Amino acid sequence: MKISRECIHCLARQAVEIAEEATSDVTMQEEIIKRSLKELGEMDFNETAPEIAFRMHQHAKKITGNNDPYKRLKEQYNEIAKEIYERITEEKWLDKAEDRFDMACRLAIAGNIIDFSVGLKLEHSDIVKSVEDSIKHDIFGTGTTALREAVGQSKNIMYIADNSGEIIFDKFLLENLPLDKVTYVVKGGPIVNDATMHDAISTGVVNLVKVIDNGHSAQGTILKDCSSTFRHEFDKADLIISKGQANFETLSDIKDKTIFYLLRAKCSSVAAAIGCNRMDYVLTSY
Amino acid sequence: MKISRECIHCLARQAVEIAEEATSDVTMQEEIIKRSLKELGEMDFNETAPEIAFRMHQHAKKITGNNDPYKRLKEQYNEIAKEIYERITEEKWLDKAEDRFDMACRLAIAGNIIDFSVGLKLEHSDIVKSVEDSIKHDIFGTGTTALREAVGQSKNIMYIADNSGEIIFDKFLLENLPLDKVTYVVKGGPIVNDATMHDAISTGVVNLVKVIDNGHSAQGTILKDCSSTFRHEFDKADLIISKGQANFETLSDIKDKTIFYLLRAKCSSVAAAIGCNRMDYVLTSY
Numbered sequence: 001m002k003i004s005r006e007c008i009h010c011l012a013r014q015a016v017e018i019a020e021e022a023t024s025d026v027t028m029q030e031e032i033i034k035r036s037l038k039e040l041g042e043m044d045f046n047e048t049a050p051e052i053a054f055r056m057h058q059h060a061k062k063i064t065g066n067n068d069p070y071k072r073l074k075e076q077y078n079e080i081a082k083e084i085y086e087r088i089t090e091e092k093w094l095d096k097a098e099d100r101f102d103m104a105c106r107l108a109i110a111g112n113i114i115d116f117s118v119g120l121k122l123e124h125s126d127i128v129k130s131v132e133d134s135i136k137h138d139i140f141g142t143g144t145t146a147l148r149e150a151v152g153q154s155k156n157i158m159y160i161a162d163n164s165g166e167i168i169f170d171k172f173l174l175e176n177l178p179l180d181k182v183t184y185v186v187k188g189g190p191i192v193n194d195a196t197m198h199d200a201i202s203t204g205v206v207n208l209v210k211v212i213d214n215g216h217s218a219q220g221t222i223l224k225d226c227s228s229t230f231r232h233e234f235d236k237a238d239l240i241i242s243k244g245q246a247n248f249e250t251l252s253d254i255k256d257k258t259i260f261y262l263l264r265a266k267c268s269s270v271a272a273a274i275g276c277n278r279m280d281y282v283l284t285s286y
Numbered sequence: 287m288k289i290s291r292e293c294i295h296c297l298a299r300q301a302v303e304i305a306e307e308a309t310s311d312v313t314m315q316e317e318i319i320k321r322s323l324k325e326l327g328e329m330d331f332n333e334t335a336p337e338i339a340f341r342m343h344q345h346a347k348k349i350t351g352n353n354d355p356y357k358r359l360k361e362q363y364n365e366i367a368k369e370i371y372e373r374i375t376e377e378k379w380l381d382k383a384e385d386r387f388d389m390a391c392r393l394a395i396a397g398n399i400i401d402f403s404v405g406l407k408l409e410h411s412d413i414v415k416s417v418e419d420s421i422k423h424d425i426f427g428t429g430t431t432a433l434r435e436a437v438g439q440s441k442n443i444m445y446i447a448d449n450s451g452e453i454i455f456d457k458f459l460l461e462n463l464p465l466d467k468v469t470y471v472v473k474g475g476p477i478v479n480d481a482t483m484h485d486a487i488s489t490g491v492v493n494l495v496k497v498i499d500n501g502h503s504a505q506g507t508i509l510k511d512c513s514s515t516f517r518h519e520f521d522k523a524d525l526i527i528s529k530g531q532a533n534f535e536t537l538s539d540i541k542d543k544t545i546f547y548l549l550r551a552k553c554s555s556v557a558a559a560i561g562c563n564r565m566d567y568v569l570t571s572y
Contacts, residue, residue: 034328
C-alpha cells in the first residue's frame with residue numbers, strides 16, 4: 001500500500017511525537033522535527049508510509065543517541081495487557097466461547113488497539129473496551145472460519161507480530177494454532193512500540209512458540225530490508241498471519257502468498273485501502 | 287504568535303490541500319507537496335505559521351503558474367455570504383437587536399467561519415449556523431462594549447479584513463463605525479480565500495469605506511513584508527480591528543498598539559494562545 005495523501009500530515013504529526021518521545025531537549029526536538037520534515041519532503045510516492053517513518057526515526061535516534069525512546073511505554077503496556085490477559089484467562093472466556101478459535105482471533109485483533117503511531121490517546125480503558133467490543137463486533141473480511149481452514153491446510157505458518165502489549169493478546173491465538181508449525185516474528189530492533197525479542201521473552205511468548213526477528217527495525221515488514229534468515233522463513237511459509245496496520249501497509253502488494261491480515265483499522269487511509277470503516281475489526285485475506 | 291508544534295501537521299495537511307487546489311496534474315501536485323514539506327523542514331521556530339504557509343503557496347504558484355487557485359471558491363463564498371447578508375438585512379436583525387453595535391460585532395465574528403486553511407469541511411449550513419449561534423453565544427474576551435468605547439476614543443481606525451465571503455459580514459460592523467475614520471485593509475494579492483481588492487469591489491465594501499491593500503499576499507499581516515504605504519497607515523492608526531486567526535497569529539506579539547481581535551477560534555493552537563475553547567466567538571484586546 002503506497003503512501004496516501006492523508007498519510008502526509010499523519011507522518012508530520014509523528015515527526016513531532018518522535019521528537020518529544022526521544023528527548024526533552026527542545027533544541028534536539030526541533031532538529032528532529034526539521035530533519036524529519038525534510039525527509040518527508042524527499043519521499044517517493046511509491047514508497048509505503050513505514051519506509052518513510054523509519055528514516056524519520058533514524059534521525060531521532062542519531063540526534064539523541066536514544067535507540068529505544070518508547071522502552072518505558074512498552075513495558076507499561078506489556079504490564080497492562082498482562083493484567084487483562086490474566087482476567088480473561090481467569091474468567092475462562094475461551095472455554096466458555098461457542099467457538100474457541102473465533103474468540104482467540106477476536107482477542108488477537110482487539111489487542112491491535114495498542115498502537116502509538118496513529119494519533120490515538122490510548123488509555124487503559126480503551127484496551128478493555130477494544131477487548132470487550134471484540135466479542136460482539138462484526139469482523140470485516142473473510143472472517144475467522146477462512147483463517148481456520150487455511151491453518152488446517154498449512155505446513156509452515158508465519159505469524160508476524162506488531163506491537164508490545166498486543167503480543168500478549170496474540171498468545172490467545174497462538175495457543176489455538178498447531179504451534180510446531182508456527183514461527184512468530186518480532187522486529188530486529190526497537191521502533192515506536194513495536195515488539196522486539198525483549199518483549200517476546202518478557203511476556204513468555206518464547207515459551208510457547210519459535211520466535212525469530214526480522215533483522216530490521218522499521219514498522220511493518222519491508223521485505224527488501226529484512227535479514228536473509230527472515231526472508232528464507234518468509235519464502236518457506238505457506239500461510240502468513242500478519243498483525244496490524246504497518247504489516248498490512250508493507251505486505252499488501254504481495255499477491256503470490258496467502259496472507260491473512262488481522263488488525264483494528266485505526267486510520268482512514270488503511271480503512272480505505274481495506275474497504276472497511278475506521279476502527280473496524282478486520283480479519284481478511286486477498 | 288510563534289508556530290506551535292500542532293501547527294506542523296496542520297501545515298503539512300495544507301501542503302496537500304494547496305497542491306490539490308492549484309492543479310489537477312498529479313506530478314505537479316507531488317512536486318508542490320514535496321517542496322512544501324521541505325520548506326516546512328527549513329522553518330524557523332520563531333516564525334509564525336502564516337510566514338511558512340506563504341512560502342509553501344509560492345511554490346504552488348511557481349510550479350503551476352496559477353496565481354489564484356481559490357478564485358472560483360472565493361466567488362462562490364461571496365455569493366453565499368451575500369445571500370445570508372440579504373436575509374439578515376431583510377429580517378432587520380440589527381434594527382431589532384437590543385444592542386445594535388453588539389449584534390454587528392457578533393455577525394462580523396460569525397463570518398470568520400469562512401476559512402479554507404483550518405481543515406474544516408465548510409458547508410452553506412455551517413455559515414448559517416455560525417451566524418445564528420453568534421446571537422446567543424457568549425463572546426470570549428473583552429467583549430463588544432470595550433470595542434465600542436475604543437472606537438469612541440479613536441481618530442484613525444484600521445480594520446484589517448480576513449477572508450472573502452467574510453468581508454460581507456464585516457459590512458454590518460463597518461456600518462456601525464464612524465466610517466470617515468476607518469481604513470479597511472485587504473491583501474495585496476491572492477492567497478487561499480483571503481479577501482483582495484477584487485472582493486472589496488465585487489461585494490461593495492469599497493462603496494462604504496476607504497479600502498487599501500497591504501502590499502503582500504500572505505495570510506495575516508506580516509508587517510515587515512507589507513508595503514510602506516500600508517505600514518504608514520498602520521502606524522498612524524490608534525485602533526486596529528483585526529479579523530481572523532492569521533491576523534492574530536501575525537500581530538499578537540505587537541504590544542504597543544490597541545488591537546482588537548475578532549475571530550472564531552477554529553484551531554486548537556490559536557484557541558490555546560487566546561486561552562479560549564476551540565470554536566469560541568472571540569472579541570478581545572491585550
